[in-house]
Amino acid sequence: MIYLDYSATTPVSYDVLESYLQATKDFPGNANSIHSLGVKSKTLLNSATKQIASLFNVLESELTFTSGATMSNNYALIGTCLANMKFGNHLIVSKLEHPSIYQICNYLESLGFEISYVDNNEDGLVDFEDLKRLIRKDTILVSICAVNSETGARQPLKMIRQIIKKENPYTFLHSDMTQAIGKVSVNFHDVDLASCTAHKIFGPKGIGLFYKNSKVPFTPLIYGTGKWNNLNPGTPALPLVVAFAKALRLAMQDIDKRENFVSRLNDRIVRELERYDGVWINHTKICIPHMLNISFKNIKSETFLHALEEYEIYVSTNTACSSKELSTSVMAIYNDKKRASSTLRISLSYLTTTDEVNKFLNCFRVIYEKLEGLKKED
Numbered sequence: 001m002i003y004l005d006y007s008a009t010t011p012v013s014y015d016v017l018e019s020y021l022q023a024t025k026d027f028p029g030n031a032n033s034i035h036s037l038g039v040k041s042k043t044l045l046n047s048a049t050k051q052i053a054s055l056f057n058v059l060e061s062e063l064t065f066t067s068g069a070t071m072s073n074n075y076a077l078i079g080t081c082l083a084n085m086k087f088g089n090h091l092i093v094s095k096l097e098h099p100s101i102y103q104i105c106n107y108l109e110s111l112g113f114e115i116s117y118v119d120n121n122e123d124g125l126v127d128f129e130d131l132k133r134l135i136r137k138d139t140i141l142v143s144i145c146a147v148n149s150e151t152g153a154r155q156p157l158k159m160i161r162q163i164i165k166k167e168n169p170y171t172f173l174h175s176d177m178t179q180a181i182g183k184v185s186v187n188f189h190d191v192d193l194a195s196c197t198a199h200k201i202f203g204p205k206g207i208g209l210f211y212k213n214s215k216v217p218f219t220p221l222i223y224g225t226g227k228w229n230n231l232n233p234g235t236p237a238l239p240l241v242v243a244f245a246k247a248l249r250l251a252m253q254d255i256d257k258r259e260n261f262v263s264r265l266n267d268r269i270v271r272e273l274e275r276y277d278g279v280w281i282n283h284t285k286i287c288i289p290h291m292l293n294i295s296f297k298n299i300k301s302e303t304f305l306h307a308l309e310e311y312e313i314y315v316s317t318n319t320a321c322s323s324k325e326l327s328t329s330v331m332a333i334y335n336d337k338k339r340a341s342s343t344l345r346i347s348l349s350y351l352t353t354t355d356e357v358n359k360f361l362n363c364f365r366v367i368y369e370k371l372e373g374l375k376k377e378d
């Protein structure tokens with residue numbers, strides 16, 4: 001099998017699984033219980049939370065564990081909007097967000113919030129002038145992803161935050177960092193709120209992180225018992241938290257070295273695929289190398305995906321969460337419906353080998369020639 005869909009999800013690393021199993025076996029107590037088993041679990045929980053807080057250089061109280069990035073995005077947008085509605089009802093989001101952000105925006109619109117969509121340039125970079133123009137006195141939140149999930153376009157969050165705060169110091173910046181963490185370096189201090197998930201960084205499915213700077217007014221969305229993780233009460237998911245802490249620690253090791261390696265693999269694929277007349281490469285200078293998005297001029301991307309599957313090669317048409325729709329991100333960058341309706345996302349990781357890339361390229365050629373040939377015979 002050749003797995004080239006690391007942006008959809010990643011296999012759980014062996015070390016992370018070990019941590020999960022150990023926490024499950026050796027720490028059965030509810031971390032909210034006051035007896036010794038509970039205290040033992042609570043101590044482990046505190047230590048895992050502390051590790052994560054120190055990796056991002058933030059306070060433990062600024063972190064909430066969620067079920068994944070979708071839930072973290074819900075917290076970030078809804079919790080912040082509800083708490084700040086007395087100051088305004090206007091939000092700005094980019095045109096390169098994950099579908100979950102747009103669905104939350106639809107809900108917020110139904111509550112009376114107004115959403116503006118900031119433009120981007122032909123590289124996928126947020127248009128700073130448009131952003132400045134859109135920020136108003138009543139803009140309470142801007143949400144811009146760190147790395148786009150379909151093309152890998154990466155935004156300069158620090159600069160974006162400076163622009164926002166200069167226009168309106170009371171506007172908060174949220175970033176969905178799901179596709180950035182573990183691939184490229186990120187800094188929670190570049191934003192006021194952030195979301196991410198463990199299953200994209202070789203961690204387990206079912207746990208995400210929501211970061212909220214302590215200064216951001218916030219309305220909790222979930223009510224219940226348990227003081228720890230106070231924005232998401234209930235029994236702490238101790239093994240998942242421990243595994244997430246381990247996955248984050250491992251993901252941040254050698255991040256630059258791994259990025260350089262992935263970059264070489266990406267360059268090799270681009271050089272090869274550029275030779276095909278029927279392929280568009282949707283990769284600009286701000287895209288991270290872990291993703292390579294392409295479009296077919298004459299072939300349905302779904303057909304190509306299933307043909308690759310015959311060789312046990314796995315890729316995506318666009319993000320795993322919206323695989324049947326037009327690629328909104330490719331549309332936002334290239335403004336071409338044909339190009340946006342036939343996208344294929346090849347995603348790499350530091351585990352991808354040169355041999356896998358070569359095999360993929362060989363199979364790609366065979367399938368391409370066959371499907372293009374069939375087109376010509378039509």
Ligand code: PLP
Pocket residue numbers: 007008067068069070071098100145147148149176177178179196197198199208319320321
């Ligand atoms: N945000 C981005 C940028 C993503 O790529 C994804 C998953 O593809 C999500 C959010 C949703 O993450 P989760 O599956 O953890 O809810």
